[in-house]
Amino acid sequence: MQLANLILAQLVNGITLGSLYALIALGYTIVYGIVLLINFAHSELFMSGAFVGLGVMTVLTSSALASKFPWLAPAQHFFAGSTTGIVCMLLIMFLVSMIVVGIMGMIIERFAYRPLRHAPRLAALISAVGVSLFLQNAVLLWISAQQLPFPNPIGESTAFTIGTVDVSVLKVVIIITVIVLLVALDTFISRSRFGKAMRATSQDREAAGLMGIDINLSITLAFFIGPALGAVAGIFNGMYYGSIVFNMGFLPGIKAFTAAVLGGIGNLRGAMLGGFLLGIVESLASGFISTGYKDVIAFAILILVLIFRPGGLLGESVLEKV
Amino acid sequence: MAETVTDIDTKADAGRTTPLKIALWILLAVAVVMTPLVFEGYGWLFVPHIMALIGLYVMLALGLNIVVGFAGLLDLGYIAFYAIGAYAGVIVGAWAYKSAPALGPWIYFLMIPVAAIAAAATGIALGTPVLRLRGDYLAIVTLGFGEMVRIIITNNAFGLTNGAAGLPRAGQFIPTPFGLDWLQNHVYFPIPALGRSFVLQFDNNIYWYYVIVLLCLLTIFVVRRLDQSRLGRSWAALREDEVAASSMGISITQTKLWAFSLGALWGGIAGLTFANFQQFVSPESFTFLESVFVVCTIVIGGMGSIPGAIVGAIIIQGLPAFVQGLAAAGKLPGIDPSTATVIANYRFLVFGLFMVVMMAWRPQGLLPSKRRAAELKPELAEIADIESEQLYDAQHDDAHPGIDD
Numbered sequence A: 001m002q003l004a005n006l007i008l009a010q011l012v013n014g015i016t017l018g019s020l021y022a023l024i025a026l027g028y029t030i031v032y033g034i035v036l037l038i039n040f041a042h043s044e045l046f047m048s049g050a051f052v053g054l055g056v057m058t059v060l061t062s063s064a065l066a067s068k069f070p071w072l073a074p075a076q077h078f079f080a081g082s083t084t085g086i087v088c089m090l091l092i093m094f095l096v097s098m099i100v101v102g103i104m105g106m107i108i109e110r111f112a113y114r115p116l117r118h119a120p121r122l123a124a125l126i127s128a129v130g131v132s133l134f135l136q137n138a139v140l141l142w143i144s145a146q147q148l149p150f151p152n153p154i155g156e157s158t159a160f161t162i163g164t165v166d167v168s169v170l171k172v173v174i175i176i177t178v179i180v181l182l183v184a185l186d187t188f189i190s191r192s193r194f195g196k197a198m199r200a201t202s203q204d205r206e207a208a209g210l211m212g213i214d215i216n217l218s219i220t221l222a223f224f225i226g227p228a229l230g231a232v233a234g235i236f237n238g239m240y241y242g243s244i245v246f247n248m249g250f251l252p253g254i255k256a257f258t259a260a261v262l263g264g265i266g267n268l269r270g271a272m273l274g275g276f277l278l279g280i281v282e283s284l285a286s287g288f289i290s291t292g293y294k295d296v297i298a299f300a301i302l303i304l305v306l307i308f309r310p311g312g313l314l315g316e317s318v319l320e321k322v
Numbered sequence B: 001m002a003e004t005v006t007d008i009d010t011k012a013d014a015g016r017t018t019p020l021k022i023a024l025w026i027l028l029a030v031a032v033v034m035t036p037l038v039f040e041g042y043g044w045l046f047v048p049h050i051m052a053l054i055g056l057y058v059m060l061a062l063g064l065n066i067v068v069g070f071a072g073l074l075d076l077g078y079i080a081f082y083a084i085g086a087y088a089g090v091i092v093g094a095w096a097y098k099s100a101p102a103l104g105p106w107i108y109f110l111m112i113p114v115a116a117i118a119a120a121a122t123g124i125a126l127g128t129p130v131l132r133l134r135g136d137y138l139a140i141v142t143l144g145f146g147e148m149v150r151i152i153i154t155n156n157a158f159g160l161t162n163g164a165a166g167l168p169r170a171g172q173f174i175p176t177p178f179g180l181d182w183l184q185n186h187v188y189f190p191i192p193a194l195g196r197s198f199v200l201q202f203d204n205n206i207y208w209y210y211v212i213v214l215l216c217l218l219t220i221f222v223v224r225r226l227d228q229s230r231l232g233r234s235w236a237a238l239r240e241d242e243v244a245a246s247s248m249g250i251s252i253t254q255t256k257l258w259a260f261s262l263g264a265l266w267g268g269i270a271g272l273t274f275a276n277f278q279q280f281v282s283p284e285s286f287t288f289l290e291s292v293f294v295v296c297t298i299v300i301g302g303m304g305s306i307p308g309a310i311v312g313a314i315i316i317q318g319l320p321a322f323v324q325g326l327a328a329a330g331k332l333p334g335i336d337p338s339t340a341t342v343i344a345n346y347r348f349l350v351f352g353l354f355m356v357v358m359m360a361w362r363p364q365g366l367l368p369s370k371r372r373a374a375e376l377k378p379e380l381a382e383i384a385d386i387e388s389e390q391l392y393d394a395q396h397d398d399a400h401p402g403i404d405d
Helices: A002-037 A040-062 A063-068 A070-081 A083-116 A122-142 A170-190 A193-203 A205-210 A215-243 A250-263 A268-288 A293-307 B008-014 B021-039 B046-069 B079-099 B101-130 B135-154 B180-186 B204-228 B230-240 B243-245 B254-278 B288-301 B307-329 B335-361 B370-376 B381-396
Strands: A158-162 A165-168 B188-190 B199-201
Touching: A002 A040, A002 A165, A002 A170, A002 A193, A002 A215, A002 A250, A002 A268, A002 B370, A040 A070, A040 A083, A040 A122, A040 A215, A040 A250, A063 A070, A070 A083, A083 A122, A083 A215, A083 B335, A122 B135, A122 B288, A122 B335, A158 A170, A165 A170, A170 A193, A170 A215, A170 A268, A193 A205, A193 A215, A193 A293, A205 A215, A250 A268, A250 A293, A250 B135, A268 A293, A293 B101, A293 B135, B021 B046, B021 B199, B021 B204, B046 B204, B046 B230, B046 B254, B046 B288, B046 B307, B079 B101, B079 B135, B079 B254, B101 B135, B101 B254, B135 B288, B180 B204, B188 B307, B204 B230, B204 B254, B204 B307, B230 B243, B230 B254, B288 B307, B288 B335, B307 B335
Parallel strands: none
Antiparallel strands: A158 A165, B188 B199
């Protein structure tokens, strides 16, 4: 019975963690699908999302700010007062963060990747590493070198209990939000005009261009959507662990990339599947093997997948043609 | 440098040997030998230390150059081999010193092959399954591998690595190499003619600086020979076009594996030297950021270029450390010594920007190798466009994307 409970508890943690990985993994996969570039800076956009979110939350709730700018006080009173207020605050926080980080993604694409679109792939990857280094240290130098506490406005209350395992409201909110976002994205890509254009661009850039599709718009859109989803994951990550720091993006970024590869990079549903799988495997491993080695397990999975099924679980194997 | 018929690069580099050139080389040699002694003599102790670190980076950069510059495989976890070399060497060295203290000064010569073989063997073990992957996947897998090695070391794997506390443990020693004790105790000559406080002396930093310079020379020699060998030409062919190279009879996996394991071997030797020089290793020295810096070094200097690696190491490792050292020693007017670490932080920011700008503006690096320069920057922009389009077509089997821009 105890074992079953442990498994159940780790499963709940795993699904929560996995939904965050899935969100980040989508950012990698959507960009890779269109421009065949591993957006190395994605993990830093995820981190930026958390920082922007914290900034917005501070403006909306900090009493220190309210005493300096009295006109903020009534709004803050509303946001702190009721459940409606908290929900509104969360919505504003997520929206602002998504938009800001999405625009950051577009700017990065414009200045760091677009000039290299015809260069060897290595050049773009190195440029991406450069962007990542820059963003990380910009936050370190200009915002904070220390961990910042990230308040959790949803609270620690328990939503429901399975067996003896308490599932917190925050976990439920994370999982539901992520699923809603995944479904919305899937619908957008498969049904909307822009989604169709993006799929066409990723299949054959030139033919899509000849058909009158604005290729740059498709690419820019991918660089908006991916980071925006990453920003949501960043904020949830902050609430879940209670603090954020300038280098928080590195490990989740690499693991989410693993998830994207696991599912088949370039394949949206694959990234979702890979994210959940990786989260669950990692949580079970840290529960049953060792927490110290849980990061090694993710990397070991990455290496094994690439060796035995380089196309990923849902991906097709692509032959290099002449 | 022996001249052979295929020795194109050497001939192009050297041109005719004029007296001026010989004089410049002699001047350079004197500078390399004397600079640390002079600075040490005037009490600027951090300068020999920084110069030794630059030398280590030159070795690392040249080793990684085999993988990235020659064979075109992006390795983002190169520091793992550095770590493996350092740890393997220190573990075996400390053990040998404990079992046979009489061997003392000679143990270093046992540590070198151990470190080199350990690193190269790991390189082969990782490379065999992984080198079949496409370039950007390889980058991520090597990155993952680098992190794995660091995490395993931090977790005190098999009780060997002592976790985050590092090696050697209390009571263990990295044996002092041949001659260091004697030189440290006997070379101490004040020379008043060179200034009141000038003392010609010899310490750990200087000793290892000279060892590192010798190792760098060895590395340069080997790397040059490799570049011009049959293997080196296979690497170039492979880098330019895998399919064409393979249809010319080059075994792709085997050739890549050679690059990977030779690169790892130099990484291991550099790691061992680092451990000896620092007298201490801990997982902190082997973070992902270090791997990025080594890549940065060769990108800034110019991929596949030996002078480029040296210039890159001076810019990446030397310049910031020197400014920081000056600031910390209170020798920069108007800068408080306590702000020295801020300078160190700004360098990462600047490097990040530098990498982006460099890729857009001068992808071939500051001092590109002639072969790579020709490849990365054709004379006419028009040719460059056509070539990149053809490359893109070849890789993706879809036609030129330039048409929509």
